[in-house]
Amino acid sequence: MDRVVLDEWHVVAALESLLPGQEFPTRLFNTDLTLVRPAGDIVAAWPAASGKALPVCVRHGHVWTSLGTPAEPLFDLPFPLAAAGSMAIDVPPERVLDAFRDDGAVTPHPYCVLREHAAAALFIQPVDDDRCIVHLLARDEAGRAAARLEFAALKPILESQVPEGLPQPGTGSWYPVASSSDLAPRHIFHTALAGQELALWRDDACLANVWENRCPHRGVRLTIGTNLGTALRCQYHGWEFASGSGRCAILPARVTTYPCVERYGLVWTSLAGAPEDIPDLGAAYWQPVRAVFVEAPMAEAAAELPHRDGLKLFLQPVSDDRTVIHGLSSDPAVSLREHDELLTRLRDRIEGGEA
Amino acid sequence: MIALAGSPLSRETYRIRLLFDLAGMAYEQKDGPDLVILAEGDRFEDAWRALSRLAPPDWQADGRWFAIARRLAASPAETALFRELDQHLWFGEREGQPFLGSEHPTVADIGCFPEVMMSDQAGVSLLPYPALRRWADRLRGLPGFTGFP
Numbered sequence: 001m002d003r004v005v006l007d008e009w010h011v012v013a014a015l016e017s018l019l020p021g022q023e024f025p026t027r028l029f030n031t032d033l034t035l036v037r038p039a040g041d042i043v044a045a046w047p048a049a050s051g052k053a054l055p056v057c058v059r060h061g062h063v064w065t066s067l068g069t070p071a072e073p074l075f076d077l078p079f080p081l082a083a084a085g086s087m088a089i090d091v092p093p094e095r096v097l098d099a100f101r102d103d104g105a106v107t108p109h110p111y112c113v114l115r116e117h118a119a120a121a122l123f124i125q126p127v128d129d130d131r132c133i134v135h136l137l138a139r140d141e142a143g144r145a146a147a148r149l150e151f152a153a154l155k156p157i158l159e160s161q162v163p164e165g166l167p168q169p170g171t172g173s174w175y176p177v178a179s180s181s182d183l184a185p186r187h188i189f190h191t192a193l194a195g196q197e198l199a200l201w202r203d204d205a206c207l208a209n210v211w212e213n214r215c216p217h218r219g220v221r222l223t224i225g226t227n228l229g230t231a232l233r234c235q236y237h238g239w240e241f242a243s244g245s246g247r248c249a250i251l252p253a254r255v256t257t258y259p260c261v262e263r264y265g266l267v268w269t270s271l272a273g274a275p276e277d278i279p280d281l282g283a284a285y286w287q288p289v290r291a292v293f294v295e296a297p298m299a300e301a302a303a304e305l306p307h308r309d310g311l312k313l314f315l316q317p318v319s320d321d322r323t324v325i326h327g328l329s330s331d332p333a334v335s336l337r338e339h340d341e342l343l344t345r346l347r348d349r350i351e352g353g354e355a
Numbered sequence: 356m357i358a359l360a361g362s363p364l365s366r367e368t369y370r371i372r373l374l375f376d377l378a379g380m381a382y383e384q385k386d387g388p389d390l391v392i393l394a395e396g397d398r399f400e401d402a403w404r405a406l407s408r409l410a411p412p413d414w415q416a417d418g419r420w421f422a423i424a425r426r427l428a429a430s431p432a433e434t435a436l437f438r439e440l441d442q443h444l445w446f447g448e449r450e451g452q453p454f455l456g457s458e459h460p461t462v463a464d465i466g467c468f469p470e471v472m473m474s475d476q477a478g479v480s481l482l483p484y485p486a487l488r489r490w491a492d493r494l495r496g497l498p499g500f501t502g503f504p
């Protein structure tokens with residue numbers, strides 16, 4: 001990175017969001033940082049990885065630090081401004097700068113925009129290449145509310161211009177991990193693929209999510225959290241992660257998400273791997289039968305799979321020694337109960353409980 | 356008013372409290388006129404008898420659930436039993452019976468719930484039993500639901 005930018009002071013938090021005695025995790029230029037505020041205006045900052053203290057300055061109601069060595073003190077403001085809220089946005093910092101550098105705006109700092117006519121300012125904290133946190137400032141309560149509203153309206157517009165980074169179907173090895181009906185409203189479905197635990201959930205707009213079952217904050221399982229309909233709330237400290245992106249609304253944190261396709265009544269995902277598309281089953285009507293969980297490695301299950309007309313079976317490797325058998329039936333003459341009998345007998349045979 | 360005595364940490368006291376809370380029955384947790392005494396370690400049979408005696412008519416369950424709930428109380432986290440319940444619930448979801456014995460909750464659900472919830476809390480993963488997890492969610496979502504302390 002540019003040395004000049006590195007040696008700048010950069011905003012990393014609004015002072016009021018640091019609770020005395022509590023560690024505050026944040027991120028600057030791809031580096032995880034920890035902040036603490038022992039008392040008043042005293043704040044310490046260090047990279048989570050090294051523990052070596054960074055320079056800190058507290059000004060304009062915000063905490064500033066640097067990953068380099070700042071040569072000059074922080075800029076002054078022509079009039080006092082107070083913190084009006086901080087919001088994470090999935091957009092490169094430069095794009096946010098562009099959007100706010102309207103007529104009459106000045107930039108006293110490469111990542112700060114001062115709008116004198118509106119008595120407002122914007123401090124941008126570059127989080128990584130395509131993400132930042134925007135700290136809003138305004139003079140009075142009315143100005144603060146207006147700044148928040150304006151930014152909230154602009155945020156989705158800026159974000160919608162960012163191309164989605166998800167791998168496209170067909171570029172990995174796809175497995176069914178649930179049936180579409182498993183993802184009941186406001187429920188969080190728990191499964192695993194190749195040892196990777198997954199939390200699956202459907203939002204109120206019917207969009208299905210396949211997420212790593214791990215809160216990015218302290219690694220708590222998301223399956224014990226709450227499906228809020230638009231976001232998933234972690235049970236432990238209540239961080240919320242948005243449907244689709246998996247991003248936290250306030251903090252620079254993101255759940256690992258996997259691509260998700262619903263087809264033939266099954267939910268398919270891929271952890272990336274050898275190219276292999278979702279099988280093309282044609283236009284026939286497929287009905288999912290009850291998936292059966294088997295305490296056996298996938299290879300053992302594969303060796304026992306029967307071949308039947310009108311029934312397609314797929315294996316989901318849960319872990320090295322557990323497998324789920326998913327089935328799709330295209331024969332309405334065979335009932336779900338009959339299929340279930342077949343599959344549970346198959347399970348017992350694979351597990352060796354019954355000859 | 357019914358009074359519920361017994362250790363709040365006992366599974367059997369919890370079973371009865373859950374019925375009271377979910378069925379909206381008034382009670383107090385101490386001595387009283389219509390006394391239900393349950394101490395810690397009380398037998399499942401006693402709790403079930405109390406459930407059947409106190410439950411309102413629409414909360415009564417088929418007698419076969421007694422045997423199933425007792426098996427569960429005796430050996431929680433028994434794979435075969437969890438599989439049976441999971442399968443039963445999966446078909447129930449398709450046949451308009453989202454609860455164990457019926458389209459609405461009954462003492463059958465209350466008889467089985469504590470063991471399922473405890474196994475979840477104790478880290479015996481319910482991952483292989485998706486329909487059982489959905490059923491537990493449905494019970495947790497009922498008005499008046501209270502968790503095990």
Ligand code: FES
Nearest residue numbers: 215217218234237
């Ligand atoms: S572990 Fe802290 S919010 Fe999830």
